[in-house]
Amino acid sequence: MNAALALSYGTPDSVVFGQAPSPRLKPGQVLVAVRAAAVTRGDARILMASAPAGLALLLRLTFGIFRPRQPIPGMLFCGTVETESPGLPAGTRVVGNTGTAMGAHAEYVAISPDRLVPVPDGLDDCAAASLLFGGLAAADFLIDKARVRKGTRLLINGATGEVGCAALQIARHLGAETTAVCREENHALAHKLGAFAAHDYRAGPPQGTWDVVLDIAGTLPWPLARNCVAPGGILLPVTATLSGILGALLRPHRSEGRRIFANTTTDGPDDIRRVLALYAEGALRPVFGGIFPFPQIRSAYVMAGTGHKRGSVVVRVAE
Ligand SMILES: NC(=O)c1ccc[n+]([C@@H]2O[C@H](COP(=O)([O-])OP(=O)(O)OC[C@H]3O[C@@H](n4cnc5c(N)ncnc54)[C@H](OP(=O)(O)O)[C@@H]3O)[C@@H](O)[C@H]2O)c1
Structure with a gap:
């Protein structure tokens, strides 16, 4: 073959x-x-x-x-x-x-x-x-791990790749208010997929605070991300280094009720069925x-x- x-x-x-x-x-x-x-x-x-x-x-x-x-x-x-x-x-x-x-x-x-x-x-x-690849990761991180809902302020770092494009769409479906981080030439795509605001990472780290920070690109380790996570919020490193994973496991709770949760995506048949259901609903x-x-x-x-x-x-x- x-x-x-x-x-x-x-x-x-x-x-x-x-x-x-x-x-x-x-x-x-x-x-x-x-x-x-x-x-x-x-x-x-x-x-x-x-x-x-x-x-x-x-x-x-x-x-x-x-x-x-x-x-x-x-x-x-x-x-x-x-x-x-x-x-x-x-x-x-x-x-x-x-x-x-x-x-x-x-x-x-x-x-x-x-x-x-x-x-x-x-x-x-x-x-x-x-x-599948983007849908599985985005659905798992946003729905199961972060419990994103209507009004959640969400930052997606790495918003127009495979995982980001799925995350933007699923976040829109869930009613989140999303800021996308990607190069400026991709901002129009990010807005089309549901971003409320967009930031070019070449201009420096995003300024502001969000309830959920989804770090797909892996460029926001805690020392940088801590300024972006609102009190009570959560950092989700989709791409994490070994030290980032160990740090999240050993000290998931940080100051002002903020949390870090690093893990791999669940990708079994039920997860695939959920991605197909999101497609059928018009959400993805x-x-x-x-x-x-x-x-x-x-x-x-x-x-x-x-x-x-x-x-x-x-x-x-x-x-
Ligand atoms: N934890 C898990 O189980 C799991 C599951 C799935 C994927 N992942 C990981 O997720 C990562 C991304 O996957 P993907 O398929 O979405 O990648 P991709 O399609 O290559 O997209 C990369 C994205 O990152 C952006 N980007 C590049 N450099 C950046 C920077 N310095 N700061 C912020 N954003 C930047 C790109 O924007 P521009 O094009 O505008 O530069 C693009 O939006 C991979 O490392 C993959 O291994 C992990």
């Missing part, structure tokens, strides 16, 4: 479009023909073995010490079930998350059916694949930074690795 191959860690342009054996099914798995797959900042980070400070060893322990254990990267995809399982007849269009097993940047993926969720009619393959729409034909997956990785893309990057695996 056609597949992206990352035989060693390297820069985003080291990923190769090539051939690999079709996956062998383990007991209980089904085969899915991939139709579209997201190429995320997370995928680029794994390819580059580049994690926030202090977490590089954990990344290598998870994905391979010297080289990627799984040479086919990719986690989030939309595809068609090839081998039937209870409740999922062959031909069902699904989205899925291979997680740390990866392998989604290929024509076929073997996966447990309980990691798959049927896609509603009307949501095309690329759009479905594009909603795809924002594409790029859609690439599968043979151009290297260009997709280059874009995903910049740290400045708009929304999601997707490869169209089946035309």
